[in-house]
Amino acid sequence: xxxxxxxxxxxxxIKRWSTAHSPRVAELxxxxxxxxxxxxxxxxxxxxxxxxxxEWLTATGQISNDKRQEFILASDVVGLSMLVVQMxxxxxxKATPATVLGPFHIxxxxxxxxxxxxxxxxxxxxxxxxxxxxxxxxxxxxxAVLDVWQADAEGTYEAQMPxxxxxxxxxxxxxxxxxxxxxxxxxxxGYTIPMDGPVGKLMTNTEISEYRxxxxxxxxxxxxxxxxxxxxxxxxxxxxxxxxxxxxxxPLITAFIEHPAGPSPDGKTMDTPFLVAHYDFILQPxx
Amino acid sequence: xxxxxxxxxxxxxIKRWSTAHSPRVAELxxxxxxxxxxxxxxxxxxxxxxxxxxEWLTATGQISNDKRQEFILASDVVGLSMLVVQMxxxxxxKATPATVLGPFHIxxxxxxxxxxxxxxxxxxxxxxxxxxxxxxxxxxxxxAVLDVWQADAEGTYEAQMPxxxxxxxxxxxxxxxxxxxxxxxxxxxGYTIPMDGPVGKLMTNTEISEYRxxxxxxxxxxxxxxxxxxxxxxxxxxxxxxxxxxxxxxPLITAFIEHPAGPSPDGKTMDTPFLVAHYDFILQPxx
Numbered sequence: 001x002x003x004x005x006x007x008x009x010x011x012x013x014i015k016r017w018s019t020a021h022s023p024r025v026a027e028l029x030x031x032x033x034x035x036x037x038x039x040x041x042x043x044x045x046x047x048x049x050x051x052x053x054x055e056w057l058t059a060t061g062q063i064s065n066d067k068r069q070e071f072i073l074a075s076d077v078v079g080l081s082m083l084v085v086q087m088x089x090x091x092x093x094k095a096t097p098a099t100v101l102g103p104f105h106i107x108x109x110x111x112x113x114x115x116x117x118x119x120x121x122x123x124x125x126x127x128x129x130x131x132x133x134x135x136x137x138x139x140x141x142x143x144a145v146l147d148v149w150q151a152d153a154e155g156t157y158e159a160q161m162p163x164x165x166x167x168x169x170x171x172x173x174x175x176x177x178x179x180x181x182x183x184x185x186x187x188x189x190g191y192t193i194p195m196d197g198p199v200g201k202l203m204t205n206t207e208i209s210e211y212r213x214x215x216x217x218x219x220x221x222x223x224x225x226x227x228x229x230x231x232x233x234x235x236x237x238x239x240x241x242x243x244x245x246x247x248x249x250x251p252l253i254t255a256f257i258e259h260p261a262g263p264s265p266d267g268k269t270m271d272t273p274f275l276v277a278h279y280d281f282i283l284q285p286x287x
Numbered sequence: 288x289x290x291x292x293x294x295x296x297x298x299x300x301i302k303r304w305s306t307a308h309s310p311r312v313a314e315l316x317x318x319x320x321x322x323x324x325x326x327x328x329x330x331x332x333x334x335x336x337x338x339x340x341x342e343w344l345t346a347t348g349q350i351s352n353d354k355r356q357e358f359i360l361a362s363d364v365v366g367l368s369m370l371v372v373q374m375x376x377x378x379x380x381k382a383t384p385a386t387v388l389g390p391f392h393i394x395x396x397x398x399x400x401x402x403x404x405x406x407x408x409x410x411x412x413x414x415x416x417x418x419x420x421x422x423x424x425x426x427x428x429x430x431a432v433l434d435v436w437q438a439d440a441e442g443t444y445e446a447q448m449p450x451x452x453x454x455x456x457x458x459x460x461x462x463x464x465x466x467x468x469x470x471x472x473x474x475x476x477g478y479t480i481p482m483d484g485p486v487g488k489l490m491t492n493t494e495i496s497e498y499r500x501x502x503x504x505x506x507x508x509x510x511x512x513x514x515x516x517x518x519x520x521x522x523x524x525x526x527x528x529x530x531x532x533x534x535x536x537x538p539l540i541t542a543f544i545e546h547p548a549g550p551s552p553d554g555k556t557m558d559t560p561f562l563v564a565h566y567d568f569i570l571q572p573x574x
Contacts, residue, residue: 004366004373004535004536005536010366017495025492025493029493031329031330035323036365037367037370039319043318049315054359057348057358060348061347069341078300078304079296083297083327086292086293202316206303206308206312207306208306246291248290
């Protein structure tokens, strides 16, 4: 009878998990077992470190709820989220690149007309984001839905505000027949990721910057195109090259141009100065 | 400015986590980042699989509480717990080997005199476990504490019974001046690990046996000796060679000998048949 020892345990564990009924689950689990064992052997993991890891994982699960996902945050700050995004979104170079979803997306945002102010009643510098949505050949995509969300001037998302029960700084816009869209919001600011949980506690023992550069989230799920989850970043804003979740890509950076009070991209007139960001999203066909 | 791409992200993430103030934390985190990225690249992890992993980890944290530790169970069934045990307990061959702690130990069990019946009032076949506790040179260790715990005839530990608030099938025995001890309990039975959580759900998609062979847990924390966390297994019991947590080692298997009603190892007389397991624990000096 072959009992376990330090030399044979990895092979025994791999052999067991290779019995998974789905070949893909067997592949995922056997590779996971091998990497976990290799890691433990390489660092000679101690009992105390193992228990600290168990406790960290448990706390990370327990702080998560329907408005906060600490494991996604953990995946973000070790670069795993962005690695997975890139492996699963190998678009043509001319398509708008994808970046991380982040933990703060909320499903079923309300539909909003062209130029709708999704920041109504919230303090900040007025910002219009306007441009077109096209395919990689430059053809406009009429009726494309832009699912938009962002943080407020305090860096807080609706998803972090349990007391809020209506949409706040999020909406679903649609392109017009010519592929143009217009979002009215406030200029986003850089902010720190939540530092009061297990991820933050780990990061305070490093020199890693906890900031994300100012950005607005966009998601597109159009039939006939690859899903695109991305951000727009403000040109020259802080933290672009130290983004804590590794999310910045050059083509996603755009200028926020200052305009005096007067005509605005929604076809109306502003009585205060405002910013305009022009951005053309290019979706990757899914065939 | 170096933005992130699929090729450079692993090096960027390793560089960041290398800034951990503690050299050991930097070592642990950079190796972790490397292995996590290598794993994701090797299996070409999809968005859906990544999200399934996030959800699995979250559920595993959330089902854990002060009486149930699903992450320890997860570590057990992939062989990580037993690997860590072995790396951290490289004892002399003649010392009693260590095995997994398991998720069901409860601190501060009550002190129990020689022969105390820790199974009083619980159904099962009476079992005496008796022998000596010595060092590796064979010298008895008087006053050594044996922290003992086990499951009942249903395979259930006190830690799984939230309604219980007094010690059940657990106690701390002490050796006498000559190093001898005597535990009275009931014969343990093989049992399944909890299959109603995320670990069980994963295992139902495999051919892995969810059973542990019959065993009793022992822990020794004696000044001057390495801590010993171990089990005794009943000879010829089921599941010895498929133990779901990889915990069985040859020197931990011992016969449970049947005795008719009559004198018992606690110095008293039993009016029913009973079992006796003789086992000599040998502790590894810590220098």
